Amino acid sequence: MDSRNGTPDEAVVRAVLAGDVELYAVLVERYRDRYARYAARMLGSRDAAEDAVQDALVRAFDRLADCREPAKFAGWLFLILRNRCFAERRRNQRQGRPLEYADEAVAGPERSDGAVERRESVQAVEHALGQLTPEQREAFVLKHVEGLSYDEIAGLTGATVASLKMRMHRAYDRLRDLLKEHES
Amino acid sequence: MTNYPLPVKQLLDGELTLAELPPELRAAGEEALGLVASVDRTPVTLSPTLDARVMAAVRHRATSRARRVWRWFATPRDLELRLRVRPWAAWASGLAAAAGVALLLTRPPARVPAGAVAARVATPNVVFVRFVLYAPGAKRVAVAGTFNQWDQTAAPLVPAGTGGVWSTTLALPVGQHQYAFVVDGRRWVADPAAPAVDDGFGRRNSVVAVTAQGARTL
Numbered sequence: 001m002d003s004r005n006g007t008p009d010e011a012v013v014r015a016v017l018a019g020d021v022e023l024y025a026v027l028v029e030r031y032r033d034r035y036a037r038y039a040a041r042m043l044g045s046r047d048a049a050e051d052a053v054q055d056a057l058v059r060a061f062d063r064l065a066d067c068r069e070p071a072k073f074a075g076w077l078f079l080i081l082r083n084r085c086f087a088e089r090r091r092n093q094r095q096g097r098p099l100e101y102a103d104e105a106v107a108g109p110e111r112s113d114g115a116v117e118r119r120e121s122v123q124a125v126e127h128a129l130g131q132l133t134p135e136q137r138e139a140f141v142l143k144h145v146e147g148l149s150y151d152e153i154a155g156l157t158g159a160t161v162a163s164l165k166m167r168m169h170r171a172y173d174r175l176r177d178l179l180k181e182h183e184s
Numbered sequence: 185m186t187n188y189p190l191p192v193k194q195l196l197d198g199e200l201t202l203a204e205l206p207p208e209l210r211a212a213g214e215e216a217l218g219l220v221a222s223v224d225r226t227p228v229t230l231s232p233t234l235d236a237r238v239m240a241a242v243r244h245r246a247t248s249r250a251r252r253v254w255r256w257f258a259t260p261r262d263l264e265l266r267l268r269v270r271p272w273a274a275w276a277s278g279l280a281a282a283a284g285v286a287l288l289l290t291r292p293p294a295r296v297p298a299g300a301v302a303a304r305v306a307t308p309n310v311v312f313v314r315f316v317l318y319a320p321g322a323k324r325v326a327v328a329g330t331f332n333q334w335d336q337t338a339a340p341l342v343p344a345g346t347g348g349v350w351s352t353t354l355a356l357p358v359g360q361h362q363y364a365f366v367v368d369g370r371r372w373v374a375d376p377a378a379p380a381v382d383d384g385f386g387r388r389n390s391v392v393a394v395t396a397q398g399a400r401t402l
Contacts (some may be wrong), residue, residue, distance in 0.1 A: 014272075014333070017333055021242060021243060021246040024239070024242050025235060025239050028234075028235050028238050028239065030234060032230055032234055032235060033228070033229055033230060034239075035229075036227075036228040036229065036230050037225075037226075037227055037228040039228075040228040041224075043318070046230070047229055049228060049230070050230045050231060050234060053230060053234065054234055054237055054238055055239075057238045058238055058241045058242065058245075061238075061241075061242045061245065062245060065330060065333060065334075066330070066334070066362075066383065067334065068334040068364075068372070069334070069336075070334075118222075121222040122224045124220050124222070125219060125222040125223055125224075126223075126224060129223075142218050143197075144223050145223055145224075145225050150197075154272065165197070168193075168196075168197070168205075168307075169188075169193045172188050172192075172193055172196055172216065172219075173186075173187045173188060175219060176186060176187075176188060176216070176219070177186065179219065180186070
């Protein structure tokens with residue numbers, strides 16, 4: 001076992017800034033998958049998520065000297081990834097490209113006959129999620145996919161709990177409409 | 185548009201249970217719970233080659249000449265200095281240093297720009313910059329910035345009397361620096377006497393430009 005794995009983020013960040021570039025691999029290994037599901041749900045596919053996570057990790061290295069609180073590297077990296085996801089979504093919107101969900105990003109392998117119905121239901125919800133605004137989708141993903149509380153989401157994103165609830169409630173209504181359209 | 189009633193939204197938020205909903209809303213509640221239950225929560229695992237790709241990009245950036253030179257200048261280092269001296273020599277050195285400081289303080293002050301940041305040239309490449317913050321009620325104040333790797337403990341300010349004015353003077357290399365004050369170890373405050381720029385993550389950093397002639401806020 002690599003003894004560096006237990007090193008706190010703060011110590012790793014300071015060592016990297018002092019010139020031990022190879023130690024950055026500890027942070028890459030530690031955080032490469034943590035936000036992968038968030039990125040996949042925000043961007044619609046595992047491939048897009050992988051590009052976003054890779055870009056975010058490289059960008060974090062480039063700007064590591066700007067990380068005010070190295071002990072909170074995880075939250076700082078999340079903000080970089082979040083900005084990257086929002087920028088890509090807005091770029092796609094300007095180009096008129098809808099968010100398309102790849103199968104592998106929205107459902108695992110089928111395990112039984114009843115899984116077909118479940119898979120269709122999952123795909124319908126994921127397709128509807130793709131129609132939400134990035135802010136509504138993020139709130140929904142962080143609460144109902146990542147399982148965070150409103151307070152935790154507020155801490156990560158900087159939004160207030162009241163505005164997050166407003167986004168979420170609009171997302172519920174929009175999802176309900178989209179799924180009814182889908183059924184009809 | 186058919187909105188969910190507020191209690192159903194509170195059910196989805198985890199603030200109410202299905203049993204707490206009025207009977208006429210339970211069907212809508214069950215439908216809404218079904219929607220949330222259909223969300224895919226399958227973990228996403230990225231390619232095993234991701235780490236290698238990131239580290240290749242990182243190494244490439246780290247070995248670029250300009251970056252190496254910048255890091256050499258910008259990265260703080262721990263230095264350990266051991267001296268073996270006789271006590272009388274230490275006292276003599278201390279008195280000489282105190283005399284030097286007294287001489288320096290009695291000289292007329294150099295012309296400094298107005299505002300919270302004032303400066304005096306120390307060497308052609310290093311300039312003394314004074315940071316001042318009015319923070320009544322604060323228990324401790326520090327200044328953190330690109331010049332000290334945003335270390336909240338590296339540059340504490342000291343109170344000037346009991347009026348709530350805190351200050352410190354730092355020797356900064358020539359160049360442009362971003363900074364912010366840290367009040368009581370948790371609250372980041374941009375310098376009210378200096379313009380601020382967005383740090384890209386929704387917070388504001390103040391900016392000071394240090395030249396061989398002095399320092400000015402941007």
